Amino acid sequence: MTDPLHHDIIGRGPVLLLMPGGAGHPMGLGPLTERLARRFTVVTYDPLGLAHGRLGLPVAEQRVAHWSEGAHRVLEQVLPPGERAYAFGSSSGGIAVLDLLARHPGRLAHVVAHEPPCVTLLPDGARRRQELIDGLDGPGRPPAEGPTATPMGVFLAHVLRPFTAWTPRFTTDRLTVAAGSASRGQLLHDTARRVADHLRSPFVEYPGGHLGVLDHPDAYATLLSDTFLPGTA
Template sequence: MTFPTKTGTLKVPGAKIYYEARGSGPLLLLISGGPTDAGVFTELSHHLADRYTVVAYDPRGNSRSAFDGESQTLELDVHGDDAARLIEALGDGPAFVMGNSGGAQIGLNLAARYPEKVRTLVAHEPPCLMLLPDPSEALAGNKEIHDTYRRDGVEAAMQKFMEMAGMDEHGEGGEEEPQAPPPPEALETFGRINGNMEYFLAHGLMPLSLYRPDVEVLRAGKPRVVVGVGEETVGEITYRTGIELANKLGTEPVHFPGDHGGYGAHAAAFAKTLHTAFTQA
């Protein structure tokens, strides 16, 4: 079932935040990661809009959420402030929140600094490299990606990023099954994401890599933090960082359908698992 989409913008200090809202019920804020934007959550939103007012937005610097002036380096506190302002402007009380990847890092910042605005946070595969027993190898890998961008450009850096993230596994034997072309909305989303790659590599990758969630504050249990990991990402870097975060919070991780982007390929099943995580918490 599809639900009407309301779009809007929220003026915040230094930027204008674009958002999309669907459905009715308690507010559920979806935070995308890296260079992605609200468009990656379109199908997931439709599977949740019968129970929630689902709001997805473009994090500042991405797609339709432009800076007032020159681009600024990603600051987690600033992004946490943006999320808090969206909840205050669009919700009636604390919100359910789900963040994926770098969006999970933003969610963790939000939950630690604005606990009164969050009912439950599901942090899906947060790249909390600083929580690893020895983050030096992972940090060096991300610095190599950043250096590759500065030396060789966006395409070379993204190829290295995909390899290190374990997302470059196709084409190694056999032919892939032919697939139907993506719908126009998906093509528009892909185009916007491609346009965000340079900002992510120049200003976002390293701040997200170096961010350490305030585990001591989050362990207090208000709000409740649920760590999600992908059923298909066992052993990969964001699975391992998710497990480390859950261990430090003293909680059990929840396994979600699919991989790092399971919210797209398995939207219906992902929505069901997400709703269960919220209700059980």
């Protein structure tokens, strides 16, 4: 028996898959999806169903492959035969779309991964990963009560550690890696550059920082549209 595929669809046009960050809850993405829906069929995947009635229910330790294979099953449902989708993911969602591209390249036309926290690629990756984990969830921080009661609780308890241990191992000409301009000098900006170099992919800057997708929906919609459908404005 397979898990239910929680997702929302808005708009018309080529299929664009959105993979939210954190625990995959799409909160705050409404302004972006509304703008993208003018040019795309926007499919927002909620891998844990947190926005579809499952917030507060037990959550298992997450795996990148679980998210990417779920996204692939969604695409198999919504993609017309013979067509490819575009995909955008930020943070943990950025890792998921990278894995999706590695596993199912034939279903994707182009992917933008924004600040995927693949910190193990850095020369001192093990130490930097632990610093990231400690900064978000550790040491001395009291354990969260009811870790599935909030999206952040789910992220800290079940997503952060397995996802930051994931390392991409492929090359492609259908990937763009992005980082926020306000993230310059920070760990995840350095990591994004490293991912781009490692995968021999273009590196671009988007407005804002790690949560720029929430703070600058107009700019993100324009940049994504220009990347996926250049010259069609």
